Amino acid sequence: MIDFEIPTPIKRQVQFITMLGEQVMRPVARYYDEHETERPWDYINLIWPTVRDRGGRSFSVDDTRGSVDKDGKPRPRIGYLMLAHTVEALSWGDAGLYLCTPGGALGGAAVDATGTPEQKERFLKRFGEGEPKWAAMAMTEPHAGSDTAAIRTTARLSEDGKEWILNGEKIFVTGGLMAARESPGFVVVWATVDPSAGRAGMKPFVVESGTPGMTVAKLEHKHGIRASDTAAIVLSDCRIPYDNILGSAEVAKGDDAGHKGFKGAMRTFDATRPLVAASALGIARAALEFTASYLKDRGVKVRYGIAPHLQTAMERDLIQMEMQHRAAWLLVLKAVTKMDAGEDNALEASMSKVKAGQVATFVSQKAVELLGPEGYSCKLLVEKWMRDARINDIYEGTGQINRLIVARRLLGYSSRELR
Amino acid sequence: MISFAPSEEQQLIIDTVRRYATDRLRPAAYDADETRTIPPDIVARGWDLGLLPSAIPEQYGGFGESHQALTGALAAEELAYGDLAMALHLMTPNLFAIPVLHCGTEEQKAKWLPRMVEGGFAPYTAALIEPRWSSDPHTMHTVAEREGNMYEISGHKALVPLAADAQAFLVYARDGDSTQAFIIERGTEGLAVLERESYMGIRALPTYELRLDDVRVPVSCRLGGEQGSDLELLLNYSRVALAALAVGVARGAFEYARDYAKQREAFGKPIAQNQAIAFMLAEMAIEIDAARLMMYEAAWHLDKGHNATQTAVLAKAYADEMALVVTDRAVQILGGHGYIREHPVERWLRNGRGFHTFLGLAMV
Numbered sequence: 068m069i070d071f072e073i074p075t076p077i078k079r080q081v082q083f084i085t086m087l088g089e090q091v092m093r094p095v096a097r098y099y100d101e102h103e104t105e106r107p108w109d110y111i112n113l114i115w116p117t118v119r120d121r122g123g124r125s126f127s128v129d130d131t132r133g134s135v136d137k138d139g140k141p142r143p144r145i146g147y148l149m150l151a152h153t154v155e156a157l158s159w160g161d162a163g164l165y166l167c168t169p170g171g172a173l174g175g176a177a178v179d180a181t182g183t184p185e186q187k188e189r190f191l192k193r194f195g196e197g198e199p200k201w202a203a204m205a206m207t208e209p210h211a212g213s214d215t216a217a218i219r220t221t222a223r224l225s226e227d228g229k230e231w232i233l234n235g236e237k238i239f240v241t242g243g244l245m246a247a248r249e250s251p252g253f254v255v256v257w258a259t260v261d262p263s264a265g266r267a268g269m270k271p272f273v274v275e276s277g278t279p280g281m282t283v284a285k286l287e288h289k290h291g292i293r294a295s296d297t298a299a300i301v302l303s304d305c306r307i308p309y310d311n312i313l314g315s316a317e318v319a320k321g322d323d324a325g326h327k328g329f330k331g332a333m334r335t336f337d338a339t340r341p342l343v344a345a346s347a348l349g350i351a352r353a354a355l356e357f358t359a360s361y362l363k364d365r366g367v368k369v370r371y372g373i374a375p376h377l378q379t380a381m382e383r384d385l386i387q388m389e390m391q392h393r394a395a396w397l398l399v400l401k402a403v404t405k406m407d408a409g410e411d412n413a414l415e416a417s418m419s420k421v422k423a424g425q426v427a428t429f430v431s432q433k434a435v436e437l438l439g440p441e442g443y444s445c446k447l448l449v450e451k452w453m454r455d456a457r458i459n460d461i462y463e464g465t466g467q468i469n470r471l472i473v474a475r476r477l478l479g480y481s482s483r484e485l486r
Numbered sequence: 487m488i489s490f491a492p493s494e495e496q497q498l499i500i501d502t503v504r505r506y507a508t509d510r511l512r513p514a515a516y517d518a519d520e521t522r523t524i525p526p527d528i529v530a531r532g533w534d535l536g537l538l539p540s541a542i543p544e545q546y547g548g549f550g551e552s553h554q555a556l557t558g559a560l561a562a563e564e565l566a567y568g569d570l571a572m573a574l575h576l577m578t579p580n581l582f583a584i585p586v587l588h589c590g591t592e593e594q595k596a597k598w599l600p601r602m603v604e605g606g607f608a609p610y611t612a613a614l615i616e617p618r619w620s621s622d623p624h625t626m627h628t629v630a631e632r633e634g635n636m637y638e639i640s641g642h643k644a645l646v647p648l649a650a651d652a653q654a655f656l657v658y659a660r661d662g663d664s665t666q667a668f669i670i671e672r673g674t675e676g677l678a679v680l681e682r683e684s685y686m687g688i689r690a691l692p693t694y695e696l697r698l699d700d701v702r703v704p705v706s707c708r709l710g711g712e713q714g715s716d717l718e719l720l721l722n723y724s725r726v727a728l729a730a731l732a733v734g735v736a737r738g739a740f741e742y743a744r745d746y747a748k749q750r751e752a753f754g755k756p757i758a759q760n761q762a763i764a765f766m767l768a769e770m771a772i773e774i775d776a777a778r779l780m781m782y783e784a785a786w787h788l789d790k791g792h793n794a795t796q797t798a799v800l801a802k803a804y805a806d807e808m809a810l811v812v813t814d815r816a817v818q819i820l821g822g823h824g825y826i827r828e829h830p831v832e833r834w835l836r837n838g839r840g841f842h843t844f845l846g847l848a849m850v
Binding site (some may be wrong): 071143390 | 491
């Protein structure tokens with residue numbers, strides 16, 4: 068039954084985060100944008116107990132699994148729906164700070180998607196106790212971004228077969244500093260156990276924070292989301308226990324081998340892409356709401372349903388921004404409700420990511436334009452939101468890679484048929 | 487709880503209408519457009535689907551429980567997937583019935599609704615749009631002046647579907663500060679149906695200009711009586727309907743272009759294997775899906791009795807743009823063949839271009 072009613076627990080959560088955004092995040096947003104090397108410990112320490120009490124998955128996705136209502140009927144799962152709203156609302160507060168939220172993040176998602184039950188327990192338990200910590204995911208290399216199958220980081224077995232030895236260089240690791248050095252977290256490193264096997268040889272490995280041989284080589288200086296660190300990580304004869312490989316060490320053979328070996332990474336993306344889209348739209352909503360209310364206070368108000376020839380250019384722009392934003396958000400909701408229902412959502416995940424990346428960029432850039440010199444000025448946060456929003460059409464798969472995924476699905480083509 | 491899946495009952499309606507659209511409307515669409523006529527048996531079969539009667543409560547001769555914009559919109563998408571002109575033809579009686587149902591007095595409902603739904607397809611219609619570039623439902627140039635127990639209505643209307651055969655018209659006119667609707671029966675003095683119009687698209691749908699020269703009707707013909715009618719509510723039913731029709735047209739164009747691109751070879755492989763084509767198709771699919779979700783949301787608000795103007799305006803504005811972009815890309819993907827009338831995509835582009843203008847031409 069088609070229905071747009073948002074469950075009450077989610078509404079309450081969004082209210083709570085909105086308050087957090089207004090009172091805690093917005094007031095320090097500019098400071099951490101301008102002090103790129105400082106970490107926002109005030110925000111981190113404030114949010115950590117909430118994350119920790121929910122098992123460390125930055126607001127767990129498994130809240131409702133197996134629960135029943137008062138009539139004994141199973142409740143529909145709303146974990147990802149909740150998560151999308153949470154991420155959206157935190158990003159509305161500040162996207163840079165949101166990315167500093169302690170917890171499993173993408174590294175945790177990879178463990179969740181590809182690890183055994185024993186590994187999930189061993190690696191994720193820490194996020195439910197003690198001090199704040201982070202996990203990160205290291206996929207991209209200097210010469211391989213979207214073309215993830217071309218990564219060169221290697222993992223070979225030690226002579227006694229008890230350890231993996233990792234060698235290579237990873238870049239653009241979101242939160243890499245916090246995960247690899249500044250907290251007892253971990254980094255999920257994608258490496259190949261057999262360079263001749265292509266995608267089938269690619270495996271995820273958990274490298275604990277502070278493991279000898281893993282060093283943070285560089286911290287990037289970015290266009291936006293500056294509160295969050297982006298690290299280059301070098302692995303130099305980095306030895307980790309054999310059991311830290313996620314999933315099977317076996318290299319699948321045959322026609323479907325590439326897909327099997329790579330499935331873990333792709334499954335992770337099905338879960339994370341709509342969340343990145345949600346983050347994008349949180350920033351876009353911040354820009355849109357601010358711009359609309361700023362202009363309204365100065366006498367520029369949107370009249371819905373007025374004839375086109377009577378509309379001002381400003382009204383047209385604001386309506387365009389609002390409808391694009393709404394369209395993208397509904398695509399996100401569709402992708403996460405499918406995820407919650409346990410259905411394959413790879414198509415919807417990429418669709419929402421394509422649209423949200425584009426919309427967040429458009430809306431935030433338009434906001435700067437509509438507010439003239441005020442929009443361009445660092446007095447307001449609008450110019451910052453534009454810089455923060457821009458990453459969303461790039462990371463977790465560029466708009467182009469996601470278009471390619473959407474097109475392959477629509478056309479029934481393999482990655483070989485549609486390159 | 488949020489969900490985007492139609493109910494079982496709605497899915498049944500979707501499947502039934504889709505079958506009719508695919509088997510009946512699609513094969514007849516080319517000839518209908520060329521000859522500007524719709525075969526009567528297609529209309530009769532369409533009426534047999536029972537879409538309007540199922541929206542009208544039993545006490546007024548229908549077999550519906552309550553009118554649902556969402557259900558109507560789901561059916562509208564499928565009809566337009568078949569052919570837009572025929573969809574609009576079939577839905578023309580809605581232009582009269584839906585306003586009477588929602589805003590009519592008890593007397594008006596009891597008088598008009600049973601005779602509309604109890605027999606076969608009967609052409610009742612409405613006249614909202616005016617023949618000016620700045621046609622605007624909120625500032626009508628057609629004027630209704632009250633004199634005692636009568637209204638005197640004068641003005642000029644365009645895009646009035648099925649006017650030549652219509653048994654009664656719902657004419658929108660300025661009445662004091664607001665736009666109100668008036669029920670005017672066929673043959674009333676001063677009401678003249680002019681020549682059939684010709685537009686770039688929806689050519690199979692007979693539309694007419696209407697002239698009203700001092701047309702006198704009793705005050706009881708004012709929709710909603712003393713209370714009048716809620717123009718914004720009626721426009722929202724129209725916005726949702728048009729958004730749904732736009733999605734249907736676009737979906738047809740997308741599927742056709744997708745299938746063509748997989749078959750058509752250039753440089754030794756299907757053109758769909760080029761990113762330039764594949765990306766266009768990906769974007770078309772995304773836009774269609776987004777427009778559909780916005781249309782669902784607006785219809786849901788309407789059915790919940792919320793103020794739906796904002797969501798309906800956004801849904802329609804989005805769908806207007808989407809329909810043009812998607813049909814245009816479909817023509818582009820077919821290249822030279824897309825420009826030839828043997829392929830339906832150029833017709834869909836002509837139809838798709840009209841959605842900006844169609845406000846008031848459809849209702850669910």
